[in-house]
Amino acid sequence: MTIHLGAGEELRTLDTLTPREIVAELDRHVVGQAAAKRAVAVALRNRIRRQKLPPDLAAEVVPKNILMIGPTGVGKTEIARRLARLAGSPFLKVEASKFTEVGYVGRDVESMVRDLTEAAVDMVRREKRAEVQDKARRNVEEQILDLLLPPRPPSGFDAQEDDAAARPAAESFRATREKLRDQLRSGQLDSRSVEVDVRERSFPSFQILSSQGVEEMDVNMKDLLPGLFGGRTRKRRLPVPEAREVLLQEEETRLVDADAVARLAIERVQSSGILFIDEIDKVAGREGGHGPDVSREGVQRDILPIVEGTTVSTKYGSVRTDHVLFIAAGAFHVSKPSDLIPELQGRFPIRVELEPLSLEDLVRILTEPRNALLGQYRALLGTEGVDLSFTDEAVREMARFAMEVNDATENIGARRLATVLETVLEDVSFDAGTDGPRVVRIDASEVRRRLAPLVKNQDLSRFIL
Numbered sequence: 001m002t003i004h005l006g007a008g009e010e011l012r013t014l015d016t017l018t019p020r021e022i023v024a025e026l027d028r029h030v031v032g033q034a035a036a037k038r039a040v041a042v043a044l045r046n047r048i049r050r051q052k053l054p055p056d057l058a059a060e061v062v063p064k065n066i067l068m069i070g071p072t073g074v075g076k077t078e079i080a081r082r083l084a085r086l087a088g089s090p091f092l093k094v095e096a097s098k099f100t101e102v103g104y105v106g107r108d109v110e111s112m113v114r115d116l117t118e119a120a121v122d123m124v125r126r127e128k129r130a131e132v133q134d135k136a137r138r139n140v141e142e143q144i145l146d147l148l149l150p151p152r153p154p155s156g157f158d159a160q161e162d163d164a165a166a167r168p169a170a171e172s173f174r175a176t177r178e179k180l181r182d183q184l185r186s187g188q189l190d191s192r193s194v195e196v197d198v199r200e201r202s203f204p205s206f207q208i209l210s211s212q213g214v215e216e217m218d219v220n221m222k223d224l225l226p227g228l229f230g231g232r233t234r235k236r237r238l239p240v241p242e243a244r245e246v247l248l249q250e251e252e253t254r255l256v257d258a259d260a261v262a263r264l265a266i267e268r269v270q271s272s273g274i275l276f277i278d279e280i281d282k283v284a285g286r287e288g289g290h291g292p293d294v295s296r297e298g299v300q301r302d303i304l305p306i307v308e309g310t311t312v313s314t315k316y317g318s319v320r321t322d323h324v325l326f327i328a329a330g331a332f333h334v335s336k337p338s339d340l341i342p343e344l345q346g347r348f349p350i351r352v353e354l355e356p357l358s359l360e361d362l363v364r365i366l367t368e369p370r371n372a373l374l375g376q377y378r379a380l381l382g383t384e385g386v387d388l389s390f391t392d393e394a395v396r397e398m399a400r401f402a403m404e405v406n407d408a409t410e411n412i413g414a415r416r417l418a419t420v421l422e423t424v425l426e427d428v429s430f431d432a433g434t435d436g437p438r439v440v441r442i443d444a445s446e447v448r449r450r451l452a453p454l455v456k457n458q459d460l461s462r463f464i465l
Helices: 019-027 034-051 076-087 111-148 159-186 240-255 258-272 296-308 342-346 359-367 373-382 392-408 415-424 426-431 444-456 458-464
Strands: 066-069 091-095 193-199 205-210 213-220 233-239 274-278 311-314 317-320 325-330 350-353 386-390 438-442
Touching (some): 034 066, 034 076, 076 091, 111 240, 233 240, 415 426
Parallel strands (some): 066 325, 066 350
């Protein structure tokens, strides 16, 4: 796989990236948390190393799953998400608290593997569609030209006489078609409407109620009765741009082999899938046999075989989870990792504690990452003609106020910065576009004017910040 490491840098393949270089790439998106970045970088590199082993030995090498421990808003989810994007791996984030033990109403744990497979299928389908897009566009162009200028029907004359008589008409038809092609490409025919056959997309579906509960498989009646639902179309009269999009989707679907997509997606899940299980601390704790949390240990027992390696049936085929990388995360404010059942603790051998964010971390989060919040607000307001800028003192003041509110109320980490920025820029965002282009400079005094009254009033800060 090839990735781009930034402007001015050459293209690099993932196979050549060392753990140190993987950490450097993660540093461009996530501030701090060096220990967590090192752990996920080594886990990713071990996957590359495993692919170079002989098949019999590679089958025995299983991923070293990771348990991240740290408060909310410090980058646990973002590190895993960026790692998956860097690796081009199927990635799914689930919350352990929404799963229930077998026998209780709710989602069973195997649905996380089905959802991961669905994400992989979408990923592979997009890649395959991108590969056939040029061919699909050419085919759609010919289809629209056929609708605008239907092909000439063959005549019944003798072949030689017909060839001599029809040559001028064929040349005229070809010239007219090429003229229409130029007009179609230049957008001159966008006001025209054409009648297209559109396949019916809504098919009856239902869910399977099995001994494991309600399975999220949504068996499609089209798959069971293809002759009944497979070929229904209806005519629609659409403008040329809309017709082009409709025909392009159908043509890309026709050119992409659905079976090959499913096979490749399953292979990708089994070899490089990443499952991020958040809020694992919410199901930690030993059972007392009663109360609203009676199924917590049961959820752990149900997650255990998925993490150990088992086969899960999906509508695309059976998926083995032996080599899926599991990253679990939790704040563990009330419980602690040792409250997990011993078998599950042993399946997460790498434990990383993420540090709470400092004032300097919050300042860096506002300014350094490629998707930094200040850059996002500059771009958003720039669409309204507002040239927005912040002084260094203003940035530090916003970080300081975020720290104060986190310390005084609930510590939600970097997520507090978005609330602080919205409060500071409330008037600017509201007036943008009404006064025309203008320059707005936010300094420390403006930040204090907007935030100081709210921070001092504990009751207000709980609801507003």
